[in-house]
Amino acid sequence: MKAVLLTGHGGPDMLRYGDAPDPVAGDGDVLVDVFAASINAADYKVRLGGGRYGNLKFPHILGRDFSGVVRAVGAGVNDVAVGDEVFGVTDQGIEGCYAEKLAIKARLVAKKPPRLSHVEAAALGLISLTAVWAIEDTGRLQKNEKILIQGGAGGVAGFAIQLAKHLGATVITTASASNHDYVRRLGADQVIDYNKQDFTTEVSGCDVVFDTVGGAVRAGCYKVLRPGGRLIWIAPAPEGFEPPSDQQTLRPAVNRDRAHLERMLTLLQAGAVSPPTITRYKLAEAVAAHRISEARHLQGKLVFEVRPGA
Ligand SMILES: NC(=O)c1ccc[n+]([C@@H]2O[C@H](COP(=O)([O-])OP(=O)(O)OC[C@H]3O[C@@H](n4cnc5c(N)ncnc54)[C@H](OP(=O)(O)O)[C@@H]3O)[C@@H](O)[C@H]2O)c1
Numbered sequence: 359m360k361a362v363l364l365t366g367h368g369g370p371d372m373l374r375y376g377d378a379p380d381p382v383a384g385d386g387d388v389l390v391d392v393f394a395a396s397i398n399a400a401d402y403k404v405r406l407g408g409g410r411y412g413n414l415k416f417p418h419i420l421g422r423d424f425s426g427v428v429r430a431v432g433a434g435v436n437d438v439a440v441g442d443e444v445f446g447v448t449d450q451g452i453e454g455c456y457a458e459k460l461a462i463k464a465r466l467v468a469k470k471p472p473r474l475s476h477v478e479a480a481a482l483g484l485i486s487l488t489a490v491w492a493i494e495d496t497g498r499l500q501k502n503e504k505i506l507i508q509g510g511a512g513g514v515a516g517f518a519i520q521l522a523k524h525l526g527a528t529v530i531t532t533a534s535a536s537n538h539d540y541v542r543r544l545g546a547d548q549v550i551d552y553n554k555q556d557f558t559t560e561v562s563g564c565d566v567v568f569d570t571v572g573g574a575v576r577a578g579c580y581k582v583l584r585p586g587g588r589l590i591w592i593a594p595a596p597e598g599f600e601p602p603s604d605q606q607t608l609r610p611a612v613n614r615d616r617a618h619l620e621r622m623l624t625l626l627q628a629g630a631v632s633p634p635t636i637t638r639y640k641l642a643e644a645v646a647a648h649r650i651s652e653a654r655h656l657q658g659k660l661v662f663e664v665r666p667g668a
Pocket residue numbers: 398399400484488508509510511512513514515532533534535537552570571575592593594611612651654655656657658
């Protein structure tokens with residue numbers, strides 16, 4: 359099969375479009391023809407290496423979420439069949455979606471509804487699962503609460519804006535001016551241009567802050583949180599950062615399972631959420647896609663259209 363091969367840790371040029379052995383469905387697996395696979399911020403972090411990403415065997419195939427068609431099923435799989443259109447997210451520590459074929463546990467895929475294209479389903483996989491874990495399972499956001507979502511134009515945050523609005527919260531977000539119309543369309547009640555405004559003086563008394571940006575932004579998040587409020591994070595704070603003790607600091611588990619993918623489908627069916635803005639790439643354009651992802655100012659999602667028209 360064709361795939362994007364990470365040939366070593368380093369810059370985008372370490373990615374090469376080439377040939378890789380076809381995967382095989384083991385017990386409990388489905389073998390999928392991948393029609394679309396998404397690019398996540400985690401992918402460039404793995405590519406760069408260091409820390410927990412330092413022990414890869416090369417060539418390595420990146421990619422954590424996909425949509426496609428089941429071509430074979432392994433022993434013990436009886437709830438997914440050959441020919442099913444499915445989408446899903448690989449288990450923690452496992453990758454391989456930047457490819458024409460993928461073997462994945464059947465319990466990690468859900469049926470793709472016809473109303474979603476493969477590209478849309480791939481775009482929604484990891485971001486929706488992460489946002490549901492963060493906003494519902496971990497933050498337990500309630501109606502009429504006030505939430506600040508950092509980095510609203512990004513994949514996870516954009517989904518979180520829609521979910522928080524659906525749950526009845528007042529939603530504030532941060533974004534560059536060019537993304538303000540976009541995040542308002544997603545449902546943000548207030549948008550802060552973080553390049554010109556200091557969110558710590560514009561916002562106060564939040565019940566919840568969802569930090570998808572991390573780094574220097576983190577300390578300010580606690581300043582806008584009420585005492586006892588919940589800080590949920592998915593992007594790390596600077597090394598050595600000590601969170602205040604009078605507010606809660608929560609990290610979502612983001613376990614992969616079918617139930618969370620189906621929660622996204624329920625939200626979609628209810629009209630509560632819709633797919634993000636999507637920029638399409640071919641697998642052979644992985645270097646360009648990674649440059650955009652790593653620059654960290656994209657809108658919505660970047661997705662590989664692995665089969666034309668997906
Ligand atoms: N399991 C997990 O824990 C998990 C799962 C998914 C993602 N993550 C992590 O969560 C983070 C976000 O992921 P993602 O895929 O949603 O990222 P993304 O789509 O790559 O988000 C990039 C966005 O961040 C915005 N941004 C950059 N700097 C900003 C700042 N200082 N203030 C506000 N917005 C800023 C940019 O918007 P503007 O152009 O408007 O600046 C851009 O839209 C990443 O670090 C990722 O690794 C963790």
